[in-house]
Amino acid sequence: MLLAAAAAVALVTLQTKTDPDLGIAEALAQARRARISNLRYDLAFTIPAEKSKPVAGRSLIRFTLADAKGPLVLDYAPDRAGFLREVEANGVAVQVRQVNGHIIVPAEALREGENSLSLDYNAGDAPLNRSDDFLYTIFVPARAHQAFPCFDQPDLKARWSLALDVPDGWQALGNGAELERDTRDGRTRLRMVATQPISTYLFAFAAGRFSVEQADRNGRTFRMFHRETDAAKVARNRDAIFDLHASTLKWLEDYTGIPYPFGKFDFLLVPAFQFGGMEHPGAIFYNASGLMLDESATQDQMLGRASVIAHETAHMWFGDLVTMRWFTDVWMKEVFANHMAAKIVNPQFPAVNHELRYLAEYYPSAYAVDRTAGTNEIRQPLKNLSEAGTLYGAIIYQKAPIVMRQLETILGGDGFRDGLRDYLKKYSYGNATWPDLIAILDARTPENLAEWSHAWVEERGRPTITTDLKIANGKIARLAFTQRDPYESRGLVWNQRFKVAIGGDGDRVTLLPVALNARRVEVPAARGLPARYVLANGGGIAYGEIHMDEASREWLLANLPSIKDDLTRGSAWVTLWDAVLTDEVKPEAFLTLAVDALASENNELIVTRVLSYVRDAFWRFSTPAARTRLAPRLEQVLHDGLDRAPAASLKSVWFSGLRDLAQTPPTIEWLTRVWKHDEKVPGLPLAETDEIRLAEEIAVRGVADAAVILDQQLERTKNPDRKAQLAFARPALSADPKERDAWFTSLLDVANRRHEPWVLEGLRYLHHPLRAGESLKYVEPSLMLLREIQRTGDIFFPKRWMDATLSGHQSQAAAVIVRTFVDRLPPEYPERLRRVILSSADDLFRAAGVKLPAESRRP
């Protein structure tokens, strides 16, 4: 009560003294939350066939107001397509003020209790993702108000009624089931039933030329909207996609004890979607290429498809039914979606080693950010939703699930599940915070979860774990682990339980439990065991910068491929790569070992992981001369792998390695013959997407007929969406520097950055390692554009923009450009964007030997 009253007063002060800030400030959100309830939106949009014409909108917003003492702030910040025509409050035309992306309704027009606002406007285009014959909305994290007026915050949930007026021949979908449809005069009008209470960022619709597939599973109808033109590809994928959704839904209903909360279940496959998926209730949007797989799909892609379906479907409970109160806790919905996805996918792939997959899926990506000076806390404070996009990244998606698995271990599987059931039930169709959940779980364990949460969730970075091993006569005399905070002034201790692997005689690996809950912990059970190597992460659980003892490191560098156990072998690779980055192992030694190991490695998860490290070691950490020396043997090993692989999926992994790493003329010529269809890869059918990628990789290698190959590929490409994407990226691949300059310059206009995956594809080739010298000049302008990218782009774009820009560089010159830029940033530069740069530049800095000043290592 006290809090609510204080917040309402704050709003009055805000209005009388100052206008609201740009974006949605936390204080504004809290004040509105205290005043507004029972919120309902009736929205009607008229969508013209031509994307250059505006989308017209009418809204009726109804709500209960706790008091009418001050004006009311709506959010509306459209781009130049948008325009407010008129507003009525409670049936009377009213003069409103528009300021800083808000509409201010005067207090005189409002009354305590039930109110209604009618608004007539053109919608802003930016979050509508308009193409020639389709559009789809993306309103996460707070972009709904860039299209239409609303209260754009997650804790003002509303019931949404939607009407769409679209060109005849278009399909449409929204969160609610279709109620009625009427076609006349070349237009189709649809109305959808009102939704359950959902947040603005989850409201969505799409309309356009889509094909619709329908299937019944377990008494429920699923509909899939898509734009795939290859009928055989659709036929090959459709049943698997419906089956995965059905089994995932059933699993989640059983686990949560709550039936699917949102009525109908549709989903849309978007070509070149900017995310993997987006969890709109009743209308999930997916990246089409993640679900419609080619015959050359790898195991990783098949697991990825099951995972993204499980992830988005899990959001129906975690995020959609119970939503974070503020985006500070956006990580909660992502961590549960990924944590549940890992459980759900498990029984769907009985042949896969899921402990190994968990390791490969989460640890390398989490470490790639957490080892850098740009890393962040899992739970980050947020003053304004305009910066919410910068909260997303590997720390939320990959580190947080690792941390959540630790929490589940502390509580036990049943206790954890029962706690989640209580939480979902208590906050259904409402909002909750991390402290709300911790309060529920804390009651189920004697351990101090608040303390545990502080180190893992509220602070950034990972512990530096050192192995203290003493061996006498081939047996362990002492084994202990110490942990240290990389930010020394902070002195954190991370409490974690893991399993250490001890490699003994022959193939024997012993796993011993360790509770690392102090700065130094001994493992007495290890005493007397025969040991050749000790690996803290050998059980696939320990999290940190793990330093092996010297003897174990030397043994692994000589013998790693001989480890029989897949999980231990996979863990050894993860740990060795950290050792490369901390200068304990030379990149050449790592590459030599990796090439030797690949000659006999057949586990697809490990081949995929090692090849990923090899790509980094080869392009980022090797000199051109060293690459030339290594290339013939590396390519031979990849060829042999391709020949001996028993299945198309593993063949595809080897083939993509060859395609990305090819250096010698014979291999480039062979790839060209494959692309020309003069030669086939036995057992590996190549799809249109594979051929496009192949053409691009051949072209960037500067072959004589690169331009002809790209032109022919453009002609060959049948699917209109893929064709448009290739046409867009093509100048970035040009041999002519002027064309590349013009392409890069065109990105300065936001209109040319609308298709983010297209931009990223072009940037990766523009900055390909083979062209790094010529592309150095684009680095600084790209850094300068980052703030605008953050303001105008979707949530993942700033980090991906930086990653793609720096991905091909290894030179001192490139590192100095970035370092100088960071050093000269003004104090008001957003800290989160500074961290994005530091995390994307980490490998470059390491490769170029550029050290950051000590203050960059501040906690």
Ligand SMILES: [Zn+2]
């Ligand atoms: Zn998600």
